[in-house]
Amino acid sequence: MTVPQFGIFAQGTIAHSFVEFDLRPDVDMVAVAGSLRSLRQPAVSAGGVNLVVAFGSALWRALAPEHVPDGLAPFQPVAALGGHRAPASQHDLWLWINGSSRDVVFEHSRAAAAAIAEIAMVSAEQDAFVHRDSRDLTGFIDGTANPQMLDAPTTALVPDGQPGEGGSHLLAMRWIHDLAAFEKLPVAEQERVVGRTKARSVELEGDAKPPTSHIARVEISDEEGNELPIWRRSVPYGTLTEHGLYFVAFSADRPRFDRMLARMFGTDEDGRHDRLMDFSRPVGGAFYFAPSLTLLAELSR
Numbered sequence: 001m002t003v004p005q006f007g008i009f010a011q012g013t014i015a016h017s018f019v020e021f022d023l024r025p026d027v028d029m030v031a032v033a034g035s036l037r038s039l040r041q042p043a044v045s046a047g048g049v050n051l052v053v054a055f056g057s058a059l060w061r062a063l064a065p066e067h068v069p070d071g072l073a074p075f076q077p078v079a080a081l082g083g084h085r086a087p088a089s090q091h092d093l094w095l096w097i098n099g100s101s102r103d104v105v106f107e108h109s110r111a112a113a114a115a116i117a118e119i120a121m122v123s124a125e126q127d128a129f130v131h132r133d134s135r136d137l138t139g140f141i142d143g144t145a146n147p148q149m150l151d152a153p154t155t156a157l158v159p160d161g162q163p164g165e166g167g168s169h170l171l172a173m174r175w176i177h178d179l180a181a182f183e184k185l186p187v188a189e190q191e192r193v194v195g196r197t198k199a200r201s202v203e204l205e206g207d208a209k210p211p212t213s214h215i216a217r218v219e220i221s222d223e224e225g226n227e228l229p230i231w232r233r234s235v236p237y238g239t240l241t242e243h244g245l246y247f248v249a250f251s252a253d254r255p256r257f258d259r260m261l262a263r264m265f266g267t268d269e270d271g272r273h274d275r276l277m278d279f280s281r282p283v284g285g286a287f288y289f290a291p292s293l294t295l296l297a298e299l300s301r
């Protein structure tokens with residue numbers, strides 16, 4: 001049986017840290033595999049702290065060429081006609097550490113960075129937190145339409161028998177909100193931007209849900225009309241002067257992300273963009289692959 005990284009699904013922690021690394025020059029893959037050994041223990045989500053490890057396309061291809069899932073490729077910057085942009089901020093390695101308190105997460109993040117310091121240096125880091133009952137800073141609940149826990153693995157993991165089985169494609173994007181502009185809208189208008197009610201997260205029905213609302217843009221389906229979900233784990237971050245959403249989501253395949261992004265940015269054939277983007281802008285985006293725990297263990301042996 002292929003065991004996934006449990007941290008992808010672990011819930012209930014409020015303190016989060018995302019750290020991205022780039023390989024040091026001239027590091028060989030034997031050294032990379034060796035240093036994974038020191039990350040392996042926390043990677044099983046021990047001591048109330050969860051760690052998820054993921055690799056950029058180039059590093060993963062060099063490390064495990066036989067286990068590259070279909071479609072794995074770096075984030076490409078988007079510059080849509082309407083002026084909406086998404087810059088790329090692709091790095092080699094991505095760690096997500098989360099736990100019950102900031103101090104514990106800080107200690108574990110330091111330990112993880114120290115464990116791989118010989119092969120990689122920190123290129124970007126972001127602290128984040130759970131806001132009230134899992135609300136985005138706009139005040140809307142984020143995660144309502146996430147699959148139920150029983151369906152989460154099918155949504156998030158590459159199916160058995162395919163290269164990279166039990167692993168997960170992941171998209172990480174940092175968005176900066178313009179809360180002042182969003183909060184100028186009456187609540188009913190904010191709800192039309194998102195496509196759900198603010199207090200209870202009830203989906204707007206029929207004509208009440210504009211085709212440019214966020215959920216109308218990101219709901220996609222296959223040829224038989226079955227919805228194609230992703231497993232979202234985004235968390236808010238920020239200070240008084242700069243804040244927003246650290247978007248994180250896992251998927252069994254890559255095209256779901258590409259289709260959702262195209263529909264948000266208006267690069268899809270209907271040319272409409274997601275109205276949420278008038279109030280938030282991405283300042284970084286990267287795709288990674290979070291291999292199964294089974295494969296991580298094999299590589300580090």
Ligand code: HEM
Binds near residue numbers: 173201230260
């Ligand atoms: C500023 C950035 C974003 C914010 C504030 C945001 C917020 C939200 C909120 C409030 C919901 C409704 C509640 C829920 O079902 O979770 C939602 C749903 C959703 N979002 Fe986002 N989101 C953002 C970016 C993205 C991106 C970049 C993607 C995909 C690449 C995405 C994919 C989805 C999906 C698939 C749903 C569920 C749609 C459904 O089936 O009802 N979101 N988001």
